[in-house]
Amino acid sequence: MPAALIDSIPATARPAEARTLLRVKDLQTTFRTGGNSSVRAVDGVSFDLDPGETLAIVGESGSGKSVTSLSLMGLLPKDTGSVTGGSMRLNGFEMRGFSEEEMRAVRGKQIGMIFQEPMTSLNPVKTVGWQIMEMVMHHEKLSRRAAYRRAIEMLDLVGIPEPARRVDNYPHQMSGGMRQRAMIAMALSCEPRILIADEPTTALDVTIQAQMLELMKDLQDRMGMAIIFITHDLGVVAEVADRVVVMYAGQVVESGEVEQIFEAPRMPYTAGLMNSIPRIGASRRKERLRAIPGTVPPLSDLPHGCRFNPRCAHATELCRATPPALEEVGPGHAVRCARWRDITLDIMDTE
Amino acid sequence: MTTPLLQVSNLRKTFPIPGGLLGRIKAEVNAVNDVSFDVARGEVVGLVGESGSGKTTVGRTLLRLEEATSGTVNFDGTSVLDLPPEKLRSFRKQMQIIFQDPYASLNPREKVRDILSHPLKLHGIGSREDRTDRVVSLLEKVGLGADQLDRFPHEFSGGQRQRIGIARALAVEPQFIVADEPVSALDVSIQAQVINLLEDLCQDLGLTMLFIAHDLGVVEHFCDRVIVMYLGRVVEMGRSVDLYSNPNHPYTQALLSAVPQPKPGRRKDRIVLKGDIPSPINPPSGCVFRTRCPLADAECAKVVPVLKDLGNGHKSACIKTT
Numbered sequence: 001m002p003a004a005l006i007d008s009i010p011a012t013a014r015p016a017e018a019r020t021l022l023r024v025k026d027l028q029t030t031f032r033t034g035g036n037s038s039v040r041a042v043d044g045v046s047f048d049l050d051p052g053e054t055l056a057i058v059g060e061s062g063s064g065k066s067v068t069s070l071s072l073m074g075l076l077p078k079d080t081g082s083v084t085g086g087s088m089r090l091n092g093f094e095m096r097g098f099s100e101e102e103m104r105a106v107r108g109k110q111i112g113m114i115f116q117e118p119m120t121s122l123n124p125v126k127t128v129g130w131q132i133m134e135m136v137m138h139h140e141k142l143s144r145r146a147a148y149r150r151a152i153e154m155l156d157l158v159g160i161p162e163p164a165r166r167v168d169n170y171p172h173q174m175s176g177g178m179r180q181r182a183m184i185a186m187a188l189s190c191e192p193r194i195l196i197a198d199e200p201t202t203a204l205d206v207t208i209q210a211q212m213l214e215l216m217k218d219l220q221d222r223m224g225m226a227i228i229f230i231t232h233d234l235g236v237v238a239e240v241a242d243r244v245v246v247m248y249a250g251q252v253v254e255s256g257e258v259e260q261i262f263e264a265p266r267m268p269y270t271a272g273l274m275n276s277i278p279r280i281g282a283s284r285r286k287e288r289l290r291a292i293p294g295t296v297p298p299l300s301d302l303p304h305g306c307r308f309n310p311r312c313a314h315a316t317e318l319c320r321a322t323p324p325a326l327e328e329v330g331p332g333h334a335v336r337c338a339r340w341r342d343i344t345l346d347i348m349d350t351e
Numbered sequence: 352m353t354t355p356l357l358q359v360s361n362l363r364k365t366f367p368i369p370g371g372l373l374g375r376i377k378a379e380v381n382a383v384n385d386v387s388f389d390v391a392r393g394e395v396v397g398l399v400g401e402s403g404s405g406k407t408t409v410g411r412t413l414l415r416l417e418e419a420t421s422g423t424v425n426f427d428g429t430s431v432l433d434l435p436p437e438k439l440r441s442f443r444k445q446m447q448i449i450f451q452d453p454y455a456s457l458n459p460r461e462k463v464r465d466i467l468s469h470p471l472k473l474h475g476i477g478s479r480e481d482r483t484d485r486v487v488s489l490l491e492k493v494g495l496g497a498d499q500l501d502r503f504p505h506e507f508s509g510g511q512r513q514r515i516g517i518a519r520a521l522a523v524e525p526q527f528i529v530a531d532e533p534v535s536a537l538d539v540s541i542q543a544q545v546i547n548l549l550e551d552l553c554q555d556l557g558l559t560m561l562f563i564a565h566d567l568g569v570v571e572h573f574c575d576r577v578i579v580m581y582l583g584r585v586v587e588m589g590r591s592v593d594l595y596s597n598p599n600h601p602y603t604q605a606l607l608s609a610v611p612q613p614k615p616g617r618r619k620d621r622i623v624l625k626g627d628i629p630s631p632i633n634p635p636s637g638c639v640f641r642t643r644c645p646l647a648d649a650e651c652a653k654v655v656p657v658l659k660d661l662g663n664g665h666k667s668a669c670i671k672t673t
Contacts, residue, residue, distance in 0.1 A: 176627070205401035207606060277539060278569050289546055290543065
């Protein structure tokens with residue numbers, strides 16, 4: 001059982017390289033789009049995740065951020081999507097090529113996942129408690145009684161009032177915010193080392209979002225799991241992330257520490273995103289928003305050279321001719337821009 | 352002082368919930384409760400609130416896409432809620448709406464040419480050739496072109512589709528537009544384009560707009576004045592500058608502090624509200640916000656707070672802070 005194997009080696013006994021919890025290297029995920037054609041939704045994505053840290057993957061629709069997480073979880077639609085290149089090493093174990101049974105052992109136990117819409121991960125015809133019990137009985141071989149106790153503990157942990165009563169509720173008997181909490185309880189019930197959260201607060205009202213972000217931070221402090229937080233909201237990124245990966249059209253275009261990304265972005269796309277959001281308090285001068293022109297290119301019709309070049313104010317012949325590589329610009333900070341040495345990016349004053 | 356273009360007084364909308372014995376009415380949703388506000392000509396007013404606040408219902412009621420339960424709406428001298436059906440159609444030339452979802456609000460089987468000429472035909476504007484010219488100039492106004500006349504909605508991106516939705520609302524040259532979350536479904540980099548477009552149009556055409564949104568950053572940027580709703584009621588309103596720099600109502604304060612800011616470093620001053628938004632079927636007595644309010648006491652359960660003027664048209668409905 002690889003899941004057991006992954007657990008069996010203490011972190012200290014492994015070489016330093018393997019202390020990285022998750023190492024994704026040159027990941028490629030391809031979707032068949034009918035006939036003989038296909039698109040590469042994730043094209044050479046690499047990142048590392050250390051134990052206990054929060055990595056935000058940020059991008060717009062079509063950037064490949066969600067497909068990256070589905071690839072990690074082995075949840076790609078079987079008939080159309082598949083990982084076609086690269087590697088995903090969990091605690092040093094290559095997950096690519098894991099059988100369905102092996103992936104089931106990884107999901108839930110090693111990597112938990114929460115989604116934007118809780119109803120996509122909660123079964124409407126089973127009680128919330130039973131859904132948690134199923135997980136812990138399967139992965140941790142707990143007895144029914146112990147599993148029931150764990151379910152109540154988990155609901156309590158995520159701040160659901162009267163957990164001993166709520167454990168017997170069906171999802172529809174809960175409010176939206178409570179369902180979101182129940183989904184988090186379920187994802188964390190086997191104490192996974194990694195929690196993948198795919199736009200977990202996007203559908204929520206802002207006051208409920210604030211509660212959820214607080215809850216996730218608190219649970220991370222207590223349980224120590226690493227979080228991959230997938231979102232399009234730069235405000236949320238600034239709030240939760242230690243490190244940030246910015247994706248555009250299937251590729252990583254910039255990655256670095258959260259301060260590097262927000263205070264000194266080197267990729268024109270990253271800077272463009274920052275400048276295009278109206279911030280509270282910043283617009284009293286009634287400045288016009290600096291929009292990025294054009295639209296995200298479809299994966300079936302990507303521009304030559306840099307994928308961002310048609311929308312980039314700094315693009316030159318070089319950018320239109322040659323696809324840039326991801327280059328290190330400083331410690332832990334990488335950017336996919338051929339001109340990063342030549343250009344100065346102007347970030348809108350935030351005060 | 353000139354008369355406002357739009358005057359809304361004591362607007363109320365309840366939705367019946369059938370389901371009792373023999374299909375009788377079991378309960379009512381108090382979607383909009385005693386809402387009053389004015390919009391001056393040429394002004395852009397933001398209407399903000401979370402789900403269940405009633406902001407969308409207010410917009411739809413003004414246009415009579417929903418019939419109000421009670422209250423009055425006065426638009427440029429016309430009592431909108433009293434208009435008989437035969438006058439309603441011609442009146443709607445004055446007031447148009449832009450919907451949130453550019454995917455759901457355009458007929459997928461119609462070409463752009465038809466989508467945009469329908470409202471013209473309906474209101475008897477222009478001859479056939481004239482209408483084509485008008486449609487082309489509408490497309491140009493929203494940043495599209497004549498070469499796109501014969502395309503179907505699915506051939507456009509989300510942002511372009513929203514531009515078509517805007518062009519359709521502008522076709523009959525309305526004075527007033529309700530924009531219901533017009534940029535919420537769009538990608539970040541496209542949102543800014545559409546906001547800039549709306550800003551230009553408001554300026555160039557002298558439009559008056561009610562801008563319904565939940566994104567407080569967008570509203571501050573775009574709107575002259577803001578109305579904050581919670582569970583069907585207005586809790587605070589005022590000029591954007593006043594309301595954002597000096598929010599009075601505890602709900603507005605919490606709402607503004609809850610918005611994640613794109614600046615790393617954890618915020619210390621955040622007010623995190625406890626609990627969920629109560630159901631509008633059975634809203635709390637007294638102040639509707641009291642169940643989540645950090646300042647609430649027994650008094651708040653008894654009194655329905657009225658909007659008190661704090662100067663400059665800044666009003667707040669809280670017995671603790673006004």
